[in-house]
Amino acid sequence: MIQIGDTLVSFDIIESKFICNLSVCKGACCFAEAASGAPLEKGELKEMLKVLPVVWDDLSSEAQEVIRKQSVAYIDSDGDDVISIVGERDCVFTCYDEKSICKCAIEKAYLEGRTAIQKPISCHLYPIRVSRYDTFQAVNYHRWKICKSGEVLGRKEGLPLYKFLKEPLIRKFGMEWYEELEQFADEWNRQ
Numbered sequence: 550m551i552q553i554g555d556t557l558v559s560f561d562i563i564e565s566k567f568i569c570n571l572s573v574c575k576g577a578c579c580f581a582e583a584a585s586g587a588p589l590e591k592g593e594l595k596e597m598l599k600v601l602p603v604v605w606d607d608l609s610s611e612a613q614e615v616i617r618k619q620s621v622a623y624i625d626s627d628g629d630d631v632i633s634i635v636g637e638r639d640c641v642f643t644c645y646d647e648k649s650i651c652k653c654a655i656e657k658a659y660l661e662g663r664t665a666i667q668k669p670i671s672c673h674l675y676p677i678r679v680s681r682y683d684t685f686q687a688v689n690y691h692r693w694k695i696c697k698s699g700e701v702l703g704r705k706e707g708l709p710l711y712k713f714l715k716e717p718l719i720r721k722f723g724m725e726w727y728e729e730l731e732q733f734a735d736e737w738n739r740q
Contacts (some may be wrong), residue, residue, distance in 0.1 A: 553729045556722065561690035562677065563734040566703030567710040575699035576651030578675050580639045583623035585643045586632035587640060588671045596643075600655055600666040604642065607654040612641040632669065642668070669720055673717035677710070709734065 551558040589597070601621060605613065612635050621641060625631045633641045644654045656670040667673060676699070678691040690710060705712065711718065711730055719727045 550729070551733050553722075553726055553733075555684070556679075556686045556688050556726070558688040558730060559690055560737075562688060562711050563709055563730070563737060565690055565700070565710045566706070566708055567676065567696075567699050567713050568702045568708050569696075569705055569713075570698040570702040571650050572648075574695055575649060576643075577695040579643050579651045579653060579672075585627075585629075586622070586634045587669055587675075589630040589632060589669055590620055590671070594667050596666045597632070597655075597669070600658065600664050600679070603664045604654040604658050607644045607657060608641065609635070609639070611635045612639065612643070615641050628712070633731050640672075667720070670717065670721050674714060674721060677714055677718070679721065 550561065551563075598621060601616070608616075615633050615635050619633055620628050620685050622632055635641055635643075639651075640653075642654045644657065645651055645653050653668045653672060655666065656672075658664045661669050671678070673702070674694065676691045678689055680687040680689070703710065711734060715727065718730070
């Protein structure tokens, strides 16, 4: 583990190669069966409610019905705010493109300039997961079989996970934190 500020970063973050391969996985991390939806950080629920009118027409009728009944998020069995899911499968913010690739309606609206709100940071960081403890945050690579094609493509292209996820890592922890991670990775790789 690497310590940067109040974070403990797994060596997997710098050693593993990864590039999302949407043409193969079809965005499965947004629709694969899971115990609960993606975790939300403090303040993100308010953002999700604020962006809802912007993305409403991009959502499926089933997602709209779930949102009407229980809102965009709920408290899971661990006591965490998580995004609501449709039929124990799709995130309520999923939408599909013409190639049946699952996309995030919030990210789509953000990229189209319709909102300044980005998708939840846990989604932006995936397959990195951040766990908060009393005195530190653990930053780990969450390996899931649905992301195997991302590992294969990452190894083929030689792109480390932390470089693939540079933008969300900076969004979460800041540029100074990222530069420290990058400096450590450079030194680690020289050894």
